Amino acid sequence: DTGVSQDPRHKITKRGQNVTFRCDPISEHNRLYWYRQTLGQGPEFLTYFQNEAQLEKSRLLSDRFSAERPKGSFSTLEIQRTEQGDSAMYLCASSLFRRGLTSTDTQYFGPGTRLTVL
């Protein structure tokens, strides 16, 4: 048990619907990451937060995607007007980042949310 939780674990939706996923990181961790993984591939970076600030977004994150981390604790990832190509596993990870110690910034992953868009 890594301590990172994600909800829901599975989501089936129809094309065009909006979906929202939640991630609760390990409590003392200040960084939170979102990744997307499609079948047979490694995870791909989407975005990350340090505390409540969103510091980087991938080009994969189209304008239909939005992520928030209010108060620097849990995070939500919303996908608007879902498309079949959005079907994937959405993984959340957290880490404790300390300036000057980037080499120990180990990321701990949650179980993921599997999205199926019909």
Place this chain on the structure above:
Amino acid sequence: SQQGEEDPQALSIQEGENATMNCSYKTSINNLQWYRQNSGRGLVHLILIRSNEREKHSGRLRVTLDTSKKSSSLLITASRAADTASYFCATAPNTGTASKLTFGTGTRLQVTL
């Protein structure tokens, strides 16, 4: 996009044998990490090796890093059926304070009794 490739894509061995999987990457790194993923589940962190390290051990795991060749290998000794999973290498960039991970394509390991 994926950082690099892992080799082999799939590996099948018998319990008790050693498993070696390789990872190549493309850019300068701060560290390289190996993760395990059981089917349809999240990733479990196995080991981290820094760019100034050449070899690291953790239990039955041995990781090597050759930054001149931009490659790493993961050796699992005395494999067990429970080691059956996909294994991914992931690199952290050598840039400022960013530490997003870039993953390889993974090696699917099957350990049979």
